[in-house]
Amino acid sequence: MTPPILEMKNITKEFPGVKALNNVSFSVQKDEIHCLVGENGAGKSTLMKVLSGVYPYGDYSGDIVFEGEVQKFRGIHDSEKAGIAIIYQELALVPEMTVYENIFLGHEIRRGALVNWNETLKRAAEMLKKVKLDINPTVKVKDLGVGKQQLVEIAKALSRDVKLLILDEPTAALNENESENLLSLIRDLKKQGVTCILISHKLKEVISIADKVTVLRDGQTICTLDADLGQVSETVLIKNMVGREIDNIYPKREHVVGEEVVLEVRNWNAYSPIVERDILKDIHFNIKKGEIIAFAGLMGSGRTELAKSLFGNPDGFRIQGEIYLKGKKVAFSSPHDAIEAGLAYVTEDRKGNGLILIQDVKQNITLANLQEIARRSIVNSNVEVNVANDYRVSLNIKTPSVEQRVSNLSGGNQQKVSLGKWLFVKPDILILDEPTRGIDVGAKFEIYTIMNRLVEQGMSIIMISSELPEVLGMSDRIYIVSSGRITGELPIGEATQEKIMSLATN
């Protein structure tokens, strides 16, 4: 057997109060696609940050052996030189710059002291061909969708002669087509001699692409499974990840929908002065007490815009249309009004506009409902800690304490904090925008269970989701959105993946 291209031996990394990695060993053969899976907070991202030098040599204990040599990376720069490239879930492109400028950012092609733009442009076009991205390299990155931006990131990595490519949840924000594209690109790269480590919570895609899978749990390596030996299956993965079996990740519930229509939206139109076009056209929908409705559709179909336009319109769209709450016509001029009226909106982009990363868990959880823990406008910080602890326990948020800064939590646990924040508002209508993006199976199950509990208590939930199994598994009724219009409504009994997809793409 050939020696592995990468071997990480007995890696231990501690943060104050948390042992994120505990004696982890991880080894990758040349030219394989190696998936890394595990629950939120298992230590996947941390392991990759150790590997890529974000946590420099000396910050961790253990050895990194890459291409037969012990490496002592002092920063990302060193690991890049060695041929390791990492692509984070949060893209690191400069939106205001063009694609070709971005691809060679940091290692510009020079002629003397000047940048050789002609050569840059030519090479950029080659790189784009390699990643099968058919765009003009002179467009600005901000004008591309996330899927294409992701490919630009990969082109950027390839332009540096990468030998080992690390992708941390690359498909979390992509739709099915884009994901499929990306996966087939990874397979191509493998043929060209690029080894790849992929972190993902989407087990289906792991099963379809992995040569090997390593499972982490609580900062420890549980096992490495070999696909060629037929060891990789969904049940085996789940069992190793969460340590127990989950046979149906969509927990059963009695669909007892109430009679009362709690929210009805009629003739809803929105125009965005920023992109200068209509983004929502003639939307009608309603939701009953105790009901879960889903807005299905492709990314970019206008579902987030719909949610925000209803939720007090913070983006300043020009809106026409009516909202009826329990039969009474209402208008919200700000999110504050919407919250007062009993709405809550868990955003899809938790880092961008969901959480305040520099503040701690408790401050984030109480932010939208400070009045509840204040008397005469003075916040009772002791009660606050108790409230936060309640949600930490009930949502199973993994954190050493509620005084931990949210930026230090793993992605999935940040999502739970975001959910906790809006549950504390105690809304009648909860809007969940991609509620399980980046969340592990175990936590998904927990969130679905919580959703079921909430509707049983009479809450109504609007779920925006691009994952069809989730839509089919959780909702009572489905609205399909495409290009800012509702193109169909299906009761759960009549809904199938095919029907939804065809309505979503028409």
Add this chain to the structure above:
Amino acid sequence: MGLFKNASTVLRANIREYGMYIALFVIMAIFTILTDGVFMSSRNISNLLNQTGYIAVLAVGMTLVIVIRHIDLSVGFLAGFLGAIAAIAMVFWKLPVIVVIPLVLALGVVAGLITALPVAKMGIPSFVASLAGWLIYRGAILLVTESTGTIVVPNQTFNDIGNGFIPDLPVAMRIPGLHTLTLIVGLLAIIFYIVNEIRSRRTKQAYNFEVLSMDMFILKLVIISALVGYLTWVLAGYQGLSWTLVIVLVVVAVYHFITTQTVLGRHIYAVGGNPEAAELSGISVPRIILITFGSMGFLSALSGILFTARLQSATMTAGSLFELDAIAAAYVGGVSAAGGVGKVVGSLLGAVVMLSLTSGMNLMNIGIAYQYVVRGLVLALAVIFDVATRRKSK
């Protein structure tokens, strides 16, 4: 020794928080040695704190402005302009002090709101909006003082704000050589502090939260009480508490309370931490901008009053560079330009640090040119220290 070891762990864990105090202590100690003790004399400390007054109140307001990711460059000349208005109101319009002060403070709030309006409603960068204010108020000072030149304020009550001291007890009840009322105020402050700390520790324990260990807790109480006690004693050795210091302490106490304990304070820090998330959480970002700049205007007016009273006159150049001193004090005190981080008490200390440097170097007859260089270096060091320790705690 166990106690010492405990203390040093607590200290190391909170180096960022206590760094300011240590820096101040070191600076004071150095000057005290270099000036043979003159620096720590009652008279010098009293003067130093009085001089800090008009910058300290600006620094407090500026802290909040920077916390919400904005800046206000207009505060210096606004203070100068409003100081001139106060002088004119007393000298030419013959208005009584009791009317002039609220009037000027109200004008300050209005001025702050005017700066904030285009920022809050239209998204104009505050740097630009307040730079416009800087020019306008600079012009306005010249306009109102053009015909008269320096306006001398003859009103004793008004001037006492900048130069006077709180009265003492009747002679019969005094301790000879010491300002007795000041001592009593200091003592009350210490008692208030201790009672408060014990109460808060008890509540925390009732909630089963972690608290400092008993010996650490007592150590903390002793150190802080000793510091307050010493300062009181030093001040009592001269003429006691000045009105300026009283005003500054009240302002800092009120702002400290608002920022740490109230819903409004939380909202301000949330807007600074992530304005979009704050907006979606039901907080009106424009409203917070208006409130913060309104408070900045109010404090600019107060600064103008303190400065005019201190000089006993309004001059054509009043307010020059105040804004930069205030910004420097805030940064030395630990605010972050990235938003959402910074404490008003830190900024007060920052102002005291900067003024100590000036005062100490003056006593040593160091030229003004070197003074600028030294203050610049200290500003740079303070911010580097802050960023470095912050990175570590991440």
